Amino acid sequence: MGIKPFVQRGRVAYLTCGANYGKLCVIIDIIDQNRALVSGPTTGVRRQPLSFQKMKLTKYILKDVHPTIGDKALSLKLKESDFVDQFNKSKTGQNLKNKEKRTKMTDFDRFKLQKTKQKMNKLISRAAKKISLVSKKAKK
Incomplete structure (x- = not known):
């Protein structure tokens, strides 16, 4: 087994269920042991508390993310870090693309x-x- 990423502010997560399935978000603050405040202004995830069971943590971290950060400042940090392209090039991103291709296949x-x-x-x-x-x- 590989090293599991820690839950921390600025950690990028992939949402695995719900209305935002398949989107990337950033953990802004940790509420308790089961939930975190997340936001993804560039991917369309609004600021909301989500359970850790509904997200998969990635290896990417944004620096200097604090609980009072606004969506504009967060979107600027996301554009600077360019983690969406890095995630799409990663093994997990490639597997998700392949899964999407398989669902669109005809008989x-x-x-x-x-x-x-x-x-x-x-x-x-x-x-x-x-x-x-x-x-x-x-x-x-």
Whole structure:
């Protein structure tokens, strides 16, 4: 397991459920053990308290975020840090893009993908058999 990020002011989080599903926000203040005040002016998340169960913490942190920061100042910090592009390039961002692509696929697209995977698996199994035969001959 990797290192889990800590909950702290300025931590960027990905929302995993609710009306703001799939959007990024910043933790502005910690209310209690279960909730935090979040805001995401550039992504369309209004300032509101949210449960930690509804968000996934990322490795990105904004510096100098305090509880009285306004949406304009926060949006300027977000634009300066350019964390949205960094998140989209990360592994989690790529997985989310792929998941979105899969949900938009038609039946025919899924069929084509299935056939392509079958061809790839046949090629891989043939190559694996050749390698195992060569290694068996080398042992004798």
